[in-house]
Amino acid sequence: MRIYTKRGDKGTTFLTEEVAKDADIIHAMGKLDAFLTTLDRCREHEGIPELQEKLSITAGEIVGTRTTTTITEADITALEEAMDAMNLDVPPVFVSFTKPQAQRLSEARVACRALERRLTPLLREEKISPTLYAYINRLSDYLFSLAFKKETR
16 A cells, blocks of 8 residues: 555545645644644653543544544543642743653643644534533643643652
């Protein structure tokens, strides 16, 4: 099987149908790919490999090949409970991360926020579930919490 299709040479790609490479869905998939790549550098943290697997499956929802989401309200609650259990006292100012583990987690948080921004038009157009969108929002908070914990402890 060849890796190249030449379809992209004309500025389109194929998901469930031919799509322009600058379509919102393609931008969102690119941000998801970038986010998953940054998470690769954080795999030593408990739960990160499972998050990656869950997010990889949700790619199908984003491109429209899955009609149901694998993300549930329980997943959102689990992230919130994990953050609450960290019992962090975060100051209301910008936090700079200097420790390598904290920096990697913060980079993943930034990539997660970029993904969230790219998912916003798809949420507005009702092409993704509000639950998936809320999970991505909470996930960036969770990554910040992990980074802050690594930085301060």
